[in-house]
Structures are given as C-alpha cells and as structure tokens.
Amino acid sequence: MPNAPTYTTPPAAAIDALLGAVSFDSAGLVPVIAQQHDTGEVLMMAWANGEALRETLTTGRVCYWSRSRKALWRKGESSGQVQRLVDARIDCDGDTLLLLVDQTGVACHTGRHNCFFQALRGGRVAALARPLVDPEQLYPG
Amino acid sequence: MPNAPTYTTPPAAAIDALLGAVSFDSAGLVPVIAQQHDTGEVLMMAWANGEALRETLTTGRVCYWSRSRKALWRKGESSGQVQRLVDARIDCDGDTLLLLVDQTGVACHTGRHNCFFQALRGGRVAALARPLVDPEQLYPG
Numbered sequence: 001m002p003n004a005p006t007y008t009t010p011p012a013a014a015i016d017a018l019l020g021a022v023s024f025d026s027a028g029l030v031p032v033i034a035q036q037h038d039t040g041e042v043l044m045m046a047w048a049n050g051e052a053l054r055e056t057l058t059t060g061r062v063c064y065w066s067r068s069r070k071a072l073w074r075k076g077e078s079s080g081q082v083q084r085l086v087d088a089r090i091d092c093d094g095d096t097l098l099l100l101v102d103q104t105g106v107a108c109h110t111g112r113h114n115c116f117f118q119a120l121r122g123g124r125v126a127a128l129a130r131p132l133v134d135p136e137q138l139y140p141g
Numbered sequence: 142m143p144n145a146p147t148y149t150t151p152p153a154a155a156i157d158a159l160l161g162a163v164s165f166d167s168a169g170l171v172p173v174i175a176q177q178h179d180t181g182e183v184l185m186m187a188w189a190n191g192e193a194l195r196e197t198l199t200t201g202r203v204c205y206w207s208r209s210r211k212a213l214w215r216k217g218e219s220s221g222q223v224q225r226l227v228d229a230r231i232d233c234d235g236d237t238l239l240l241l242v243d244q245t246g247v248a249c250h251t252g253r254h255n256c257f258f259q260a261l262r263g264g265r266v267a268a269l270a271r272p273l274v275d276p277e278q279l280y281p282g
Contacts, residue, residue, distance in 0.1 A: 014264040021259065021266045031172055033183060040181025042174060045237040089257035090266065092249050096186040098257040108233050116230035116239040118162065123155040125162045125231065 004037060004102030007060035007085050015057045019050055023094040029065060030097055034107065037086040037100035043107035044115040046073070048097065060085045062101055079138040081105040111135045145178060145243030148201035148226050156198045160191055164235040170206060171238055175248065178227040178241040184248035185256040187214070189238065201226045203242055220279040222246040252276045 010018075024030050029047045036043055046064040048056070052072055055063040062083035066073035076082030083101040090097055108115040111131030118125050151159075165171050169191065175184045187205040189197070193213055196204040203224035207214035217223030224242040231238055249256040252272030259266050 010261050011264055014261050017264070017266050018261050031186060033174055033186060035183055040183075042176055042181075042183060042239055045172060045174060045232065087260055089269075090259040091186065091256040092251050092253070092258070093256075094259075096256070098183055110233050112233070115232040115234075115237070117233070118231040118235075119228055120151050120155050120159050123152055123158070125158050128230075 004084055004086050009058055009060060015054060018057065018088065018090070019053060021090055021094050022050075022053065022097070024050065025095070029067070030095060032064060032097045032099055034062065034083055034099050034101050034103075036103055038102075041114055042116060043083075043101070043103055043113075046075075053097070056085055056099070057088060062099060076104065079105075079109075081107065081138065083107070106131075106133055106138075109135060109138065111138060145225055145227050150199055150201060156195060159198065159229065159231070160194060162231055162235050163191075163194065163238065165191065166236070170208070171236060173205060173238045173240055175203065175224060175240050175242050175244075177244055179243075182255055183257060184224075184242070184244055184254075187216075194238070197226055197240070198229060203240060217245065220246075220250075222248065222279065224248070247272075247274055247279075250276060250279065252279060 022030055028049050032048045033045050034043045049065045052063045052065045062075045062085055064073040082104045086100040088099055106113050111133040112129045117127050117129040119128055163171055170188045173189045174186050190206045193204045193206045203216045205214040223245045227241040229240055247254050252274040253270045258268050258270040260269055
C-alpha cells in the first residue's frame with residue numbers, strides 16, 4: 001500500500017476557520033467518522049471537542065474526546081495504533097466530521113481492523129472478522 | 142455499476158436480536174453512518190431510534206429519526222433519493238451503526254452525492270463537490 005500523503009499543518013487562521021464551521025452539540029462534541037483514506041474502509045466512529053479537533057489538525061495525529069474518561073484520547077497513545085490525518089471533511093450541516101486517515105495496525109480495541117464487525121448472520125448477531133492482534137498485546141498491564 | 146444484492150428481511154426474532162445488541166443513547170437514539178456498499182463512499186451520518194431501525198431492517202429501505210422534525214425520516218420519501226439496505230453492521234460497543242446501502246441519486250439535501258464535501262483548501266473552508274441536482278428539484282414546492 002502506498003504511504004499516506006504527508007500532512008501539512010494549516011495556518012492557525014485556517015484551523016480557526018474549520019473549527020468555526022463545525023456545529024458542536026450541547027455537550028460541546030461532534031461525531032467523527034474515521035475512514036482509511038485509500039481503501040475506503042470505515043474504521044470507527046468517536047467524538048471530538050474543539051480542543052481534540054484543534055490538536056488533530058495541528059499535529060496531524062488524530063485525537064478524540066473520550067466520553068467515558070472525560071479526557072482527550074490520543075488514538076494509539078496506549079496501543080501504538082495511531083491514525084495519521086490525511087484530510088478532514090465537514091458535512092453539509094457542519095455537525096459531523098469525516099476524517100480520512102492512515103491507520104497504523106488496527107483501529108478497534110478488540111484487535112480487529114475496524115469496529116463494525118457485527119451483523120446478522122443465520123438469524124443471530126455474529127462477528128464477521130476475527131481479531132488480528134490480541135487485545136492484551138494492545139493494552140498490556 | 143452492478144445492482145445491489147437483493148435484501149432479504151430477516152425473521153422477526155433476528156431483528157429483535159440486532160435491536161437488542163444496540164446501545165441507544167439517553168435520547169433513545171444511535172448514530173448511523175450510511176456507506177455506499179460497492180464504492181465505499183461515506184454518504185451521510187444521521188440518527189435512528191428503535192422504531193426507525195426496525196422499519197429499516199423490515200422493509201430494506203433506510204429510515205432515520207429526524208431530530209429536528211422529531212419524526213421518522215424515510216430517506217427519499219420527499220426527494221425520491223432512497224437508500225436500499227444491503228447490510229447493517231454494529232460496532233464493537235454497540236453504540237454506532239454502519240449501514241451498507243445502495244443510494245438512488247444523491248444522498249445530500251444540497252444535491253451533492255454525499256454530505257462530506259467541505260474541507261480546508263487554500264486556508265479556507267471550501268466545497269469540494271458541486272451539486273449534481275438542483276435542491277429545488279429534490280424538494281419542490
């Protein structure tokens with residue numbers, strides 16, 4: 001697979017412009033879809049606040065907001081499974097983001113490449129993919 | 142482009158099983174990503190409640206919940222731009238759905254094929270795609 005395009009940090013005024021085009025919800029969050037930039041695979045959905053989004057755009061490394069931990073969630077900080085930003089897209093209403101990323105390793109905490117692996121098969125909810133990595137290896141200790 | 146696979150309505154017990162695997166939020170909603178099944182294009186993100194999801198799985202035609210209108214939103218009911226369901230995927234935490242669909246026409250109310258057409262270009266937020274259909278044709282009167 002070719003390397004992801006090199007990310008160039010936009011000027012601060014451009015980052016402000018993008019943030020200004022986003023409608024955050026009443027909790028100050030916006031849903032963020034991460035899609036592998038070259039294959040089109042939808043990897044995961046998470047949330048960002050303004051700070052997480054600003055960090056993502058500034059560093060080129062995707063940062064979410066963890067609603068459970070109530071803290072910035074630098075994707076891959078524990079697991080090494082980072083997401084490099086390729087492009088950030090805003091939807092028509094400004095209330096959802098689509099990040100085109102280059103995923104290192106696996107996106108899902110279960111060790112699967114993406115989080116959307118459950119579907120109805122044979123009348124029951126089944127896992128369509130197996131873990132590629134042991135979750136205990138991703139989050140040791 | 143080949144026709145979408147024919148959708149077969151699952152047995153009622155299977156639909157119950159899928160609904161039971163979904164974690165709806167405190168408002169009874171779950172975010173739903175719609176992806177074109179064959180090209181991988183992410184078309185839009187919207188919300189569903191249990192009733193919308195049950196209707197989608199039963200009819201094979203995607204139905205959301207409109208948070209602004211507080212009503213079921215049968216995608217394409219006004220515009221004709223329907224989404225046929227190909228497969229419904231649930232993420233690892235059960236709190237996001239990815240619907241693989243076959244989009245008739247355009248997904249976005251602005252007349253663009255997908256909703257994620259805004260991004261930073263040249264230091265400002267720019268539209269990356271033009272409308273393929275005049276929105277006034279989509280929503281006459």
